[in-house]
Amino acid sequence: MVTTRFAPSPTGHLHIGGLRTALYSFLHARAKGGKFLLRIEDTDTERNSKEALDGILEAFSWVGLHYDPPTLFQSERTAIYQEYAKKLLDSGHAYYCYLTKEELIAMREHNKGANHASCSRKYRDFTGQIPKDITPCIRIKAPLQGTISFDDGVKGIISFQASELDDFVILRSDGTPTYNFVVAIDDALSNITDIIRGDDHISNTPKQLLVYQALGFAIPKFYHIPMICNEQGKKLSKRDGALSVLEYRENGILPQALLNFLFKLGYGHGDQEIFSLQEMIEYFEPNRINSNPSGCNFSKLYWLNAEYIKAMDNAILAKTLDMQLLETLDSKRRDILLGELKTRVNELVSMKHLITQILYAPLPSFNEKCEQIQQAHYDKALYHKLFTAETKAILLQALEQLIKKIQDIKSMDIETTKTMIQEHANTLTIKPSIFMQALRLGLLGQKGGIDLGACLCILTKDESIKRIQTFITFAQNN
Numbered sequence: 001m002v003t004t005r006f007a008p009s010p011t012g013h014l015h016i017g018g019l020r021t022a023l024y025s026f027l028h029a030r031a032k033g034g035k036f037l038l039r040i041e042d043t044d045t046e047r048n049s050k051e052a053l054d055g056i057l058e059a060f061s062w063v064g065l066h067y068d069p070p071t072l073f074q075s076e077r078t079a080i081y082q083e084y085a086k087k088l089l090d091s092g093h094a095y096y097c098y099l100t101k102e103e104l105i106a107m108r109e110h111n112k113g114a115n116h117a118s119c120s121r122k123y124r125d126f127t128g129q130i131p132k133d134i135t136p137c138i139r140i141k142a143p144l145q146g147t148i149s150f151d152d153g154v155k156g157i158i159s160f161q162a163s164e165l166d167d168f169v170i171l172r173s174d175g176t177p178t179y180n181f182v183v184a185i186d187d188a189l190s191n192i193t194d195i196i197r198g199d200d201h202i203s204n205t206p207k208q209l210l211v212y213q214a215l216g217f218a219i220p221k222f223y224h225i226p227m228i229c230n231e232q233g234k235k236l237s238k239r240d241g242a243l244s245v246l247e248y249r250e251n252g253i254l255p256q257a258l259l260n261f262l263f264k265l266g267y268g269h270g271d272q273e274i275f276s277l278q279e280m281i282e283y284f285e286p287n288r289i290n291s292n293p294s295g296c297n298f299s300k301l302y303w304l305n306a307e308y309i310k311a312m313d314n315a316i317l318a319k320t321l322d323m324q325l326l327e328t329l330d331s332k333r334r335d336i337l338l339g340e341l342k343t344r345v346n347e348l349v350s351m352k353h354l355i356t357q358i359l360y361a362p363l364p365s366f367n368e369k370c371e372q373i374q375q376a377h378y379d380k381a382l383y384h385k386l387f388t389a390e391t392k393a394i395l396l397q398a399l400e401q402l403i404k405k406i407q408d409i410k411s412m413d414i415e416t417t418k419t420m421i422q423e424h425a426n427t428l429t430i431k432p433s434i435f436m437q438a439l440r441l442g443l444l445g446q447k448g449g450i451d452l453g454a455c456l457c458i459l460t461k462d463e464s465i466k467r468i469q470t471f472i473t474f475a476q477n478n
């Protein structure tokens with residue numbers, strides 16, 4: 001059975017590079033009917049954070065990458081690692097090393113410019129007097145000659161000279177294990193068959209291969225994927241728009257859009273741009289991952305997000321927005337509102353802002369700030385542009401007449417109200433566009449926005465009339 005894993009350290013937030021690795025591992029396992037496991041590599045007790053761990057688990061829940069039980073925590077498995085270190089000692093694949101940190105530094109300083117691999121081997125085959133009062137660490141015996149090679153599923157054959165490797169520590173003098181040792185053991189005991197990870201781990205692979213071989217474990221297939229870069233090919237940073245996974249949620253990105261975006265960063269399927277999770281599973285093959293770094297253009301993410309918003313069922317969208325304000329609308333008015341806004345935004349934060357500005361009446365003043373809610377004020381510049389000495393009386397009369405027409409309207413549907421507004425504007429002695437802008441100012445407090453016919457339907461007769469009347473009173477006094 002194909003079994004993959006994702007193994008984050010809870011020392012910081014989960015970022016998009018890690019999420020892409022997890023996504024590819026998830027897709028490969030699900031495509032083959034296998035298992036996708038989560039392992040928390042929490043042996044760095046000084047840097048571990050419960051907040052970071054909670055954030056990782058919440059991010060997985062949000063994007064919907066469901067992993068199979070059990071979830072392993074390396075901090076709970078120290079006894080297992082110590083047992084396997086003893087096995088390596090007993091089989092002659094490892095040895096006790098009594099070098100102090102100061103001795104090792106001095107050796108390397110003395111051999112400056114030379115290969116440092118041999119510096120650590122003083123006690124490899126030591127037969128003299130063992131130093132007293134020093135608690136030893138345990139080192140693995142690396143080969144002294146030859147090559148260590150593996151066939152990477154993305155990059156092909158990768159080889160290392162044995163002379164490049166030192167006898168690295170597998171168990172520190174305090175009994176705690178080291179990274180490359182525990183990774184190999186956990187992957188083997190979890191029956192991991194395929195490891196998809198960033199290519200910054202390539203240098204770790206030969207050390208892990210030594211552990212596999214020394215313990216007689218089956219060696220998994222490795223797929224090392226290139227890092228995500230900015231458009232200039234440099235390391236991605238927050239300045240480029242890279243955020244933690246949960247920060248994308250806070251910025252109004254949908255999880256399916258984020259996964260789709262990451263899927264395409266290093267993988268392609270013809271000219272198709274939008275993929276459901278099931279399509280990603282169906283099309284994914286790890287050996288088709290691009291071997292070159294992927295340039296990250298975040299405008300593509302927001303384009304994808306906009307497409308997902310447009311296609312989203314209104315009931316699901318309302319639930320995702322999670323706004324009490326939307327619950328004040330019946331389903332018909334809600335659908336009109338969301339239908340108007342879907343084509344105007346590319347993330348949910350802006351949509352929430354617009355919903356608030358539409359459903360709360362504009363404040364009858366020119367103040368620019370309101371600390372309580374995101375209510376609009378009447379746009380001062382637009383008001384003075386529209387309500388001149390020549391037009392003010394005409395506009396006030398026209399708005400009064402419109403109130404009567406709204407009261408008389410029988411069917412509050414978009415086309416009927418839109419036609420009524422347009423026909424009324426066409427009867428006036430001023431340009432219809434001037435009246436339309438004045439009406440919009442009274443209803444929403446600003447220029448631009450949703451269709452006026454839709455606006456009346458969303459607000460209802462009573463609310464529309466109330467807003468227009470408030471605006472008329474304001475205009476009479478200003």
